Amino acid sequence: MDGIQIKHSEKCEEIRRILSELDDPLECLIMVDSLQRLCIDYHFEDEITTVLNNQYGTLNSSHNVDLHVLALHFRLLRQAGYFVSTDIFDSFKDKEGQFKQELSEDIRGLMSLYEASHLGMEGEDTLDQANYFAHKHLSDARMSTTLQPELARAVSDTLEYPYHKNLARFKAKHYDLSSLHGTYGWVSLVKELARMDFNMVRSLYQQELLQIFRWWRELGLSQELKFARDQPLKWYLWSITALPDPKDSQLRMELTKPISLVYIIDDIFDVGGTLEELTLFTTAVNRWEITSIEELPEYMKICFKALDDITNEISDKVLNEHGWNPIGTLRMAWGGLCEAFLIEAKWFASKLVPKSRDYLENGVISSGVPLVLAHLFFLLGQGLNKESVYYVERNPPLISCTAVILRLWDDLGSAKDEKQEGHDGSYIECYMKEHEEDSSIESPKNHVFCLISDSWKQLNGECLSMNHFSPSFKRASLNIARIVPLMYGYNDSQSLPILEDYIKSLLNESVSF
Incomplete structure (x- = not known):
C-alpha cells in the first residue's frame, strides 16, 4: 500500500474504535448519519449495524424525547431495513391529531421530521402530515431573515434534496459537518477520511470509465x-x-x-x-x-x-x-x-x-x-x-x-x-x-x-x-x-x-x- 492508502486505513481503524466506544445514543446516531451522508459508511457496515441494533426499540414516544432525536432514529432505522411504527410521533400531536404548533419553531426537529417523512409507506397518514407540516414551516423559515446563514443553507438543502430520495455522493461535498456538528471531537477525523476516500474513489471511477469507452469503441x-x-x-x-x-x-x-x-x-x-x-x-x-x-x-x-x-x-x-x-x-x-x-x-x-x-x-x-x-x-x-x-x-x-x-x-x-x-x-x-x-x-x-x-x-x-x-x-x-x-x-x-x-x-x- 502507498502512503495515502496507509493513512486511509489508519483513519478507518480510528473511526471504528470511536464508533464502538461512544456512549451517547444521539451522538452515535449523528455519527452514523454523517458517515452515510459523506459516503464513507461502506467502510463501517458492521459497526453501524451494531449501533442500529442497539438503538432499535430503545426510543419511544416519551414526552422527554426530542423531535430531532426521534425523527433521526426513525429515519436511520427505516433506511437500514428495520420497521419502526409511525406511532412514535403521536406525542408530538395535539388532541385533534395534528402536529403541535409549537414545533414550528424547532428548525432542527422539522428538518429531521421532513427527512423522515420521505420513508413513508402506503397508508401512513402520519408521515403525510409530517411532510406537509415540516415543509410548510421550513419554507416559511427559509424566507425569514432570522436564521443563521449556515442553518438557512441546511434548510434549503433539506427541502430541495431530502436524503432518502437523492444521491448521497452528489450532495456529500455540500454537507457542512463542522457547522452542524462541530462540537464533536471526531468531526475533523471524519472529514479528513471523507476527503481522502472521495478522491480515491473518483480515481477508480475514472479508470473504469476509460475501460467502458474502450469496450464501446471495440464493440x-x-x-x-x-x-x-x-x-x-x-x-x-x-x-x-x-x-x-x-x-x-x-x-x-x-x-x-x-x-x-x-x-x-x-x-x-x-x-x-x-x-x-x-x-x-x-x-x-x-x-x-x-x-x-x-x-x-x-x-x-x-x-x-x-x-x-x-x-x-x-x-x-x-x-x-x-x-x-x-x-x-x-x-x-x-x-x-x-x-x-x-x-x-x-x-x-x-x-x-x-x-x-x-x-x-x-x-x-x-x-x-x-x-x-x-x-x-x-x-x-x-x-x-x-x-x-x-x-x-x-x-x-x-x-x-x-x-x-x-x-x-x-x-x-x-x-x-x-x-x-x-x-x-x-x-x-x-x-x-x-x-x-x-x-x-x-x-x-x-x-x-x-x-x-x-x-x-x-x-x-x-x-x-x-x-x-x-x-x-x-x-x-x-x-x-x-x-x-x-x-x-x-x-x-x-x-x-x-x-x-x-x-x-x-x-x-x-x-x-
Whole structure:
C-alpha cells in the first residue's frame, strides 16, 4: 500500500474504535448519519449495524424525547431495513391529531421530521402530515431573515434534496459537518477520511470509465448504427449510481453493457426501423436462433450479434461465479423488452393514443428497468434459487415501482433526448386524451407527481418487507429511482444541468470538505 492508502486505513481503524466506544445514543446516531451522508459508511457496515441494533426499540414516544432525536432514529432505522411504527410521533400531536404548533419553531426537529417523512409507506397518514407540516414551516423559515446563514443553507438543502430520495455522493461535498456538528471531537477525523476516500474513489471511477469507452469503441455499434445514441458516459452513470461501492467495480463494468443495448435497441424501434423490420427483429429476439436473423437488415443483424455475445458472456460469468445459468431468463427479458417497444411502435404508426393504464403497464417493461435489474440480480448472485428467479421473471413490486418512477419522470422530461427524432408517446398525452371532456380533472403534471409519490411509498414498503431480495439489490433499486430525476430533468434549453453537475462531482472534481 502507498502512503495515502496507509493513512486511509489508519483513519478507518480510528473511526471504528470511536464508533464502538461512544456512549451517547444521539451522538452515535449523528455519527452514523454523517458517515452515510459523506459516503464513507461502506467502510463501517458492521459497526453501524451494531449501533442500529442497539438503538432499535430503545426510543419511544416519551414526552422527554426530542423531535430531532426521534425523527433521526426513525429515519436511520427505516433506511437500514428495520420497521419502526409511525406511532412514535403521536406525542408530538395535539388532541385533534395534528402536529403541535409549537414545533414550528424547532428548525432542527422539522428538518429531521421532513427527512423522515420521505420513508413513508402506503397508508401512513402520519408521515403525510409530517411532510406537509415540516415543509410548510421550513419554507416559511427559509424566507425569514432570522436564521443563521449556515442553518438557512441546511434548510434549503433539506427541502430541495431530502436524503432518502437523492444521491448521497452528489450532495456529500455540500454537507457542512463542522457547522452542524462541530462540537464533536471526531468531526475533523471524519472529514479528513471523507476527503481522502472521495478522491480515491473518483480515481477508480475514472479508470473504469476509460475501460467502458474502450469496450464501446471495440464493440463497433456506434460506427454501424449512426442513428443511435453514442453515450457510454451516460450508460455508465446508471451502473455507478446503482452500485457505488468500490468493491463492485467488475459488476459496474458488466452492468453497463446491457444498459447500453437498451438504449441502442430503443433507438432502433424509435428511429431506425420500419414496422415490418421491427416485427421481424422482435420475432428473432424471442426465438433467439441465429437462423432467425437471416431476413433482417444488416444493422439489425449486427445488433443481434452484439446482444447474443453480451448475453452469453454475462450468463457464463454468473454460472462460473454463482453456479446458476441465467441465460433463459435474460433472453426472455430481452424478448419482453422488444415486444413492449413494438407495441409502442404500433401505437405510434396507427396514431392510436392508448388508455393511460395500458400505456403505463407497457411502459414499465419498455423503461428497461426490469431487464436491467434482472441482470443486476444475477450478477450480484445473492439468494439465487428457483423461487427467487421465478419471482424476478414476473416483475415484482420492487422492480415495477422503480420502473414506474423512471417511466413517469421520462415522460415529464418532454424534451427529446440527444439525437432522437422518434416518438415514444407519453403518459401525460394518454391521460389528457382520456379525460379531454372532463374539466374537473387535476393538472396532468400534478397527477403524475402523485403517481410518482405513490410509487415511492410502495418502493419503501418493499425495501422493508421480507422478500426474495438482498439488501444490496434493494439499495441498487433505490439508487436507480434516485438518479431518475437527474437523467430526465431537462431545462428549457433541453439540457441536463443537474446531471452535468453530478458528473463533475463524481469524475472531475477533487473535494476538500
